[in-house]
Amino acid sequence: MIEFRNTSVSFRQKKNTTEAVRDVSLTIEKGTIYGIVGGSGAGKSTLLRTINRLQPVTGGDVLVNGESIIGLKGSRLRELRKNIGMIFQHFNLASNKTVFQNIAFMLETFGWSRADTENRVTELLRFVNIPEKRDEYPSALSGGQKQRVAIARALANNADILLCDEPTSALDAETTLSVLELLRKINRELGVTVVIITHELDVVKSICSRVAVMENGRVVEEGDVYDVFSSPKSEFTRLLIKRTQNFEIPEGILSEISGDVLKITYRGESAVGPVLSDIARETGADYNILHGKIEYINGIPLGILYVNILGSSELRETVREKLREKTSEVEVLYNV
């Protein structure tokens, strides 16, 4: 378990003080996959680094497994770090060491014997699914393979926490999926607590169970991923989600439209039922679907539908009422 208690980090550069993390209080439960999202400069990377003390805090406290880590030094700090693996956007493998040597360093430095090291590295490479790359140098690997080596290195000493600093931001879409799948497997099979910081909301949606949204060093929203994405509370989160949904009704269509344009959000169960056609049949209203999608967050469907409802204003009113009863949210975008 990781706890931030009023954690603050500020940097002093000459006369200016930058507050990178401001008064953050969060609890990351053991065994979860936790996402921290936000734009660049939001302080998420700084916050992540306080967990293994790569970044000292300037205020508040950070607890790992119930123990405050802010004052740790020497061998006790190294013991903490040994139990916290970390992976990075640019993989950070030693370029003059083979895959085997990159991982083996972690073991040998903690006193593993030659034979045990051999076995452990073989086991790790099999786990991350690149056993054949054992004696390659990093320059011969693809981005996804490098990240797999980095993951194996981070887990070598049986870490129970894995910190991921933009783990997929340098990878293409397909490789991203396979690396995320691997992270999920690590969480599920080894019970490792995974903390991911990213600016890609899709990453959070696909594997995290909880998420914190950061803006300007503060956590503006925190909660279950489905809740945060289906009904964001803070203005910033709403903006962030809107930007990734990336949907605007083209001007040309708007000028020809009559009636209402509604944005209907379905959550959970109602996302798969034929709600709209039922209501249309009942009321006799005509509708025209402009845009729609259903995505699965944590395995729960979230549907968003943009529809144009035609008919008299009373009829449209009835349709709106009925939709409000049966769906999660109805927003009137245009009313011509």
Place this chain on the structure above:
Amino acid sequence: MFENIPKLVDNTLRALAQTGYMVVISLAVSIVLGGLLGLLIYLTSEELFLRNRVINNIMNVAVNIIRSIPFLILMIFLLPLSKLIVGTKIGPDAVIVPLSICNTAFFARLAEASFSEVDRGVIEAFVASGAPKISVITKILFPEAFPSFVKNITVTALSVLGYSAMAGLVGGGGLGDLAYRYGYQQYKTDVLLVCIILLIVLVQLIQYTGDGIVSRINKKR
């Protein structure tokens, strides 16, 4: 020109041996001391290791002072020190002292650059794993900096060779001395020519060897 070949060959060989002697000893001293100094400058500037502004500044200033004195003047200035260390103020032995000091400062800068060039993220990744700093330094930093380090040894070897030619001015011997005394003062163009050719060959050889080693050991692309 070329009327006394046996004597020319004899002189040239002796000068070559003296140059070799000065270069090898001075280069070895410079690599060890300069490498250490460069490492310390790097370590005291890096937060992940032993950041210490005061010590870092002192070493930087010391290196800058040595680097700001032209070699010829440094050599004359340091000859009393040579007398103290090697017991003589003339000959190749005497020149080795200023040659080593000058190139120690030179190599310290280059070595520091070699260490700084190592991707900080890589160092950080290993520090974050809980490995003791000393093993990160010896097992990660050194191997990662090594190709660049070797490249800079080549550069320093050429610098030592170049400076060693100035040793002639204080009776230091070597190819530079030969070229100066016979070629310049006695107008023996053949001697001058032979010296120049030998120096060109030496430089090519050193550079070629250095580049060859670097391309063999560097796994980064």
